[in-house]
Amino acid sequence: MEIPEFGRKTFLFVGLPYLSSPAKRNLHTPSAQQRTSEMAAAADEAWCRETFPQVMELVSPRLPQRDTCALLSISPWCHRALTANPKLWEVLDLHEMKKAGERLISALSLARYCHLKVLNLEFAQDIDDCHFLHLKEMGAILLEELKFLNLNACQRISDKGIEAVTSLCPNLRALSIYWIVGLTDASIEHTVKNCKKIIDLNLSGCKNISDRGIHLVADNYQGLQKLDITRCIKLTDEALQEVLQKCSALESLNLYALSSFTDKAYTKIGNLTRLTFLDLCGAQNLTDDGLTCISRCGSLTYLNLTWCVRVTDVGVVAIAQGCRSLELLSLFGILGVTNTCLEALSKSCSNSLTTLDVNGCTGIKRRSSTDLIQMFPFLSCFKVHS
Numbered sequence: 001m002e003i004p005e006f007g008r009k010t011f012l013f014v015g016l017p018y019l020s021s022p023a024k025r026n027l028h029t030p031s032a033q034q035r036t037s038e039m040a041a042a043a044d045e046a047w048c049r050e051t052f053p054q055v056m057e058l059v060s061p062r063l064p065q066r067d068t069c070a071l072l073s074i075s076p077w078c079h080r081a082l083t084a085n086p087k088l089w090e091v092l093d094l095h096e097m098k099k100a101g102e103r104l105i106s107a108l109s110l111a112r113y114c115h116l117k118v119l120n121l122e123f124a125q126d127i128d129d130c131h132f133l134h135l136k137e138m139g140a141i142l143l144e145e146l147k148f149l150n151l152n153a154c155q156r157i158s159d160k161g162i163e164a165v166t167s168l169c170p171n172l173r174a175l176s177i178y179w180i181v182g183l184t185d186a187s188i189e190h191t192v193k194n195c196k197k198i199i200d201l202n203l204s205g206c207k208n209i210s211d212r213g214i215h216l217v218a219d220n221y222q223g224l225q226k227l228d229i230t231r232c233i234k235l236t237d238e239a240l241q242e243v244l245q246k247c248s249a250l251e252s253l254n255l256y257a258l259s260s261f262t263d264k265a266y267t268k269i270g271n272l273t274r275l276t277f278l279d280l281c282g283a284q285n286l287t288d289d290g291l292t293c294i295s296r297c298g299s300l301t302y303l304n305l306t307w308c309v310r311v312t313d314v315g316v317v318a319i320a321q322g323c324r325s326l327e328l329l330s331l332f333g334i335l336g337v338t339n340t341c342l343e344a345l346s347k348s349c350s351n352s353l354t355t356l357d358v359n360g361c362t363g364i365k366r367r368s369s370t371d372l373i374q375m376f377p378f379l380s381c382f383k384v385h386s
Contacts, residue, residue, distance in 0.1 A: 065093045083112050091118040095150070100124030101131035108141050115145050122152040122176075129161035136164040143169040152178040152202075159186040166194035173197055178228075179205035185213035192220040199223055204230035204254070211239035218246040228254035230279075237265040244268040252277035256304075259284045266290030272297055281306040281330075281385075291315030295322030306332040306357070306385055316341035324348045330357040330384040338363040346375040355381040 063071075068088055072079045082088060089112040094100045100121060107113055121127060135141050146169040151157060157180055166172070172195040177183060183206050191198070198221050203209055209232050217224070218239075224247040229235060240261055244250075251274050255261065262285040269278065270293035278300060280286060286308045294300075295318040303319065303326060305311060311334050319326075320341065326349045331337055342364060345353065353376045358367045366372075373379050 061087065065091060086112070086115050089113050090115055090145075091120070092116055093118075093120045094124050095120045095122040096124065098125045101127035104131060105134060108135060108143075116143055117145055118148045119143070119146060120148075120150045121154055122150045124154060127154055128156035129158055129164065132157070132161045132164035132168075136167055141168065144171055146172055148172075148174040148176075148200075150176045151180065152176050154180060155182070158182055159184055159190065162187040163190040163194075166191050170194060171197055174200035174226075176200075176202035177206060178202050181205060181207055184208045185210055185216070188213035188216045192216050196220070200226040202226075202228040203232055204228045204256075205232075207231060207233055210234040211236055214239035214243055218242040222246050223249055225249055226252040228252075229258070230254050230256040232258070233260070236260065237262055240265040241268050244271060248272060248274075250275055254279045255283065256280075257282045261285060263287055263290035263293075267293040269294050270296035273299070275300060277302040279304040280308055283308045284310065286310060288312055288315035288318070292318040295319045298322055299325065301325050301327045301352075303328065304330045304384065305334065306330045308334060310336070312336035313338055313341045313344075317344040320344040320348050325352050327352055328355040328381075328384070329353060330355075331361050332357045332385050333360040335360075335362055337361050339366055342366070342372075342375060350376050351378065354378050355384060357382065357384040359383060359385075 065088075068082065072082055092104075092107055092113060094103055094107075097103060101124075104121070104127065108116075149165070149169060149172055151165075159182075162177070162183065163186075166175075167190075175191060175195065175198055177187070185208075187206075188209065201217065201221065201224060203213075209229075211234070214229070214232075214235055217227070227243065227247065227250060235258070240255075241264070244265065245268060248271060250272050253269070253272070253275060254277070256279045259282055261283065266280075266283070266286050267290050269275070269290075273296075275297040276299050278294070278297070279302075281304045283305075284307070286305075287310045291305075291308075291311055292315060300319075300323040303323065305316075311331075313336070316331065316337055317340065319329075321344065326345075329345070329349075331341075337358075342358070345356075356372060356376060356379055358364050358372070359382075361367060366375075369379075369382055372382065
């Protein structure tokens with residue numbers, strides 16, 4: 001039967017899927033190219049969802065933090081993968097950066113830094129008390145998991161800033177405030193009040209810290225393991241003696257460039273049975289008596305006696321006999337030592353010493369690299385001070 005023109009059009013439109021024409025049937029069937037494209041898109045999505053986070057977890061911890069932060073803006077997948085890994089945000093490194101104060105406030109307002117453990121602001125620029133005071137006033141920010149705080153050379157921070165920042169991190173274990181010359185004993189007072197768990201304290205270059213501040217350290221941090229009071233020139237024997245008496249767990253003690261101490265304090269160093277690092281560079285009043293007492297520190301591996309000008313063979317021989325694990329020893333500039341002390345050292349420390357500086361020791365005749373290696377076969381460094 002012949003189909004009317006109007007009916008033909010209706011039939012063709014309605015029945016198009018059912019027509020046997022291959023060309024018309026393919027209009028609604030995905031082509032091979034389309035199927036390939038869809039499969040590729042699905043694979044990309046699966047890679048981004050499953051594989052990419054695993055790749056980021058392996059790679060990102062090996063990147064500098066600044067590079068990791070730059071990756072955040074590459075794609076939503078990248079951002080999601082990075083922020084989902086809490087280990088990446090346990091460290092906030094703003095050292096030497098400009099506008100560090102603003103960056104600090106901005107970073108700490110982000111949820112991903114809620115488990116921050118290390119904050120490095122060493123030589124950071126544009127940071128002062130107001131930034132720490134602002135963080136304290138915000139109220140919502142408390143760095144309960146922060147363990148290490150480095151404020152080295154942040155010269156615009158005063159005692160007020162120290163009070164504010166230490167109030168935010170009650171579980172702090174290590175504090176470094178090297179060369180913030182404006183700080184006083186008040187900073188120590190705020191620190192011991194707010195941070196009860198300090199075991200590593202660097203006060204190097206804080207020239208206004210006095211005996212009062214060190215007494216606070218001795219009274220409150222008797223579990224202290226590391227102490228650096230380099231160039232804290234107001235300190236006396238009395239303060240150092242109290243630290244040595246009460247902080248008997250010390251493993252590292254840096255007394256660099258402190259010429260006012262005497263054997264009255266130095267003799268007490270011998271009570272530190274766990275001490276492995278001792279820097280006495282410039283200890284002009286240290287004598288053989290003091291050094292003989294120090295020789296009781298049998299765990300010493302690092303001993304700097306540079307410019308300890310009153311020391312002679314007697315003291316160094318005592319060290320050789322008592323400190324048989326020495327890896328570094330500097331006798332730089334000591335005129336009172338001779339080959340005798342080297343012979344004593346070679347008998348007890350020849351297998352441990354890797355660094356020995358006897359430059360300027362004119363009493364030692366065999367001090368060339370060749371001569372020293374014959375006595376100490378594991379030496380690799382012959383100069384501590386240039």
